Amino acid sequence: RPMADDASVAVLVASLGLSHLCQAAGSTTLGDRLSALKTGGRAALLKDLSELLPSAKLPERQKLTNAISKIARGELEAPREAQAAATESAAAHPMPPPPAEPLRILFLHGYGMSPSILEMIGAMGGLKRVFPNCSVNVLAGFETLNLVDHAPTTAAFNDPINGLSSVLNFVTGMGKKVFAWANFCEPTDEDRAERRRGVYFSFVRSGGAFHEYARETAGTVHEVTSRLLKHIDESVAGYDVVVGFSQGGEYALQLAARIGELTRVAGRPYRFAFLAVDYRFVFAMLDAEKPPEESTAPVCLHAAQNPNKTKGTFLPELRAFAIVGTEDEDNFPGFAEEVKKLGQRGLTISQVTWSGDHRMPPVGERCYDEMRRFLLEK
Numbered sequence: 001r002p003m004a005d006d007a008s009v010a011v012l013v014a015s016l017g018l019s020h021l022c023q024a025a026g027s028t029t030l031g032d033r034l035s036a037l038k039t040g041g042r043a044a045l046l047k048d049l050s051e052l053l054p055s056a057k058l059p060e061r062q063k064l065t066n067a068i069s070k071i072a073r074g075e076l077e078a079p080r081e082a083q084a085a086a087t088e089s090a091a092a093h094p095m096p097p098p099p100a101e102p103l104r105i106l107f108l109h110g111y112g113m114s115p116s117i118l119e120m121i122g123a124m125g126g127l128k129r130v131f132p133n134c135s136v137n138v139l140a141g142f143e144t145l146n147l148v149d150h151a152p153t154t155a156a157f158n159d160p161i162n163g164l165s166s167v168l169n170f171v172t173g174m175g176k177k178v179f180a181w182a183n184f185c186e187p188t189d190e191d192r193a194e195r196r197r198g199v200y201f202s203f204v205r206s207g208g209a210f211h212e213y214a215r216e217t218a219g220t221v222h223e224v225t226s227r228l229l230k231h232i233d234e235s236v237a238g239y240d241v242v243v244g245f246s247q248g249g250e251y252a253l254q255l256a257a258r259i260g261e262l263t264r265v266a267g268r269p270y271r272f273a274f275l276a277v278d279y280r281f282v283f284a285m286l287d288a289e290k291p292p293e294e295s296t297a298p299v300c301l302h303a304a305q306n307p308n309k310t311k312g313t314f315l316p317e318l319r320a321f322a323i324v325g326t327e328d329e330d331n332f333p334g335f336a337e338e339v340k341k342l343g344q345r346g347l348t349i350s351q352v353t354w355s356g357d358h359r360m361p362p363v364g365e366r367c368y369d370e371m372r373r374f375l376l377e378k
Contacts, residue, residue, distance in 0.1 A: 098376040099240035099271065102133035106232070106239040106269065108141075108248030110276070111180045112157060112164045115140055117171075125363040127243065130372040137239075141179030141248075142227060147171065152184035155211040181224050181251050182216035215281060218288030225254040229261055238267015241375065245360055249277035250285075256347065257286060260315050271375045272320040276331050276358050279338035314347040321371045322349060325356035350374045 105127065109118055115138040118124065124136050145153050147168060157164040171178050216224075228251060232239060244252030256272045322339045324331050332353070339351045354367045361367050 103240040105136045106242045107138045108244035110246030112178050114178050123360045126368045130368045141181045152213040182220045184213040187214040221285045239269040241271040242269045243273040245275045249274040253282050275323045320349040322351040323367050327357040
């Protein structure tokens with residue numbers, strides 16, 4: 001079977017979660033690498049992927065092995081068909097032209113952060129490099145965190161995966177405030193017994209033990225997202241792009257799903273970027289209070305055309321980009337599959353990984369360049 005074109009190979013590689021491996025294979029860009037994979041046909045692709053095996057880490061080696069088996073069985077047509085469907089959809093719903101630069105960016109920070117801390121550590125450097133002269137508004141989360149006597153907050157800050165222990169030491173020593181969009185809470189006995197719809201559970205590693213906490217409910221998520229919509233509506237110039245990291249990325253996704261509810265059209269953001277997001281929680285919230293048979297319906301209607309405001313779907317004009325670090329233990333596993341589900345709900349989205357953990361990628365990481373290309377291409 002002949003090899004697919006560059007775009008189809010890109011879809012295949014992304015769907016297998018191998019983009020970061022292709023980038024690390026010695027070529028200057030992912031596009032160059034994909035072109036090299038294309039020229040020799042399927043046999044050359046198998047050979048190239050096989051050569052990556054010795055240097056790959058164990059989880060990546062398993063992905064490569066699965067990819068090699070899949071390609072050897074000739075399963076290259078599905079990505080091409082999926083791309084054709086996406087192309088047909090895009091033709092039926094053309095996107096607005098990319099925003100003029102310099103861009104106005106709304107940044108939603110992660111749990112336990114603040115605008116001043118992000119400025120101090122230079123967390124916006126990567127965005128400012130690829131979007132020259134942009135204005136970035138780092139909005140403070142709506143809830144000030146209690147770092148003294150609230151057990152779920154303390155547990156979250158002590159979870160080594162979150163990387164917040166140094167932040168805890170800094171803010172307590174300096175008397176600074178940190179924020180979240182909504183905080184965790186202790187689950188009630190009823191929550192624990194019934195695992196009620198709209199309550200999502202996770203675990204925090206505190207002192208070597210697991211601590212169960214309840215994420216915010218669907219009602220809280222809806223309220224916080226409504227406040228974010230109100231902020232955009234009331235801003236003087238609006239925004240071109242919304243970028244969210246971790247918990248902020250989860251709310252950026254909620255915003256994307258409800259962007260049609262904005263009363264103003266001028267200054268409405270149609271470009272989104274999600275970094276280090278827990279998509280399991282996002283889908284739990286997008287599907288909350290919906291009948292099971294509607295939970296994956298790819299309906300893409302403007303709020304004015306859809307009085308029921310079906311949740312979990314997206315306007316066809318939107319374009320989004322997802323980034324995660326390959327060392328992000330909570331969010332990297334299953335990343336490609338979860339992002340693909342967003343595409344199935346009508347969101348035009350691309351993805352890339354970088355070789356880091358649960359943090360903003362540093363200045364110079366190629367993921368920012370790929371994000372810029374995808375969000376601003378015509």
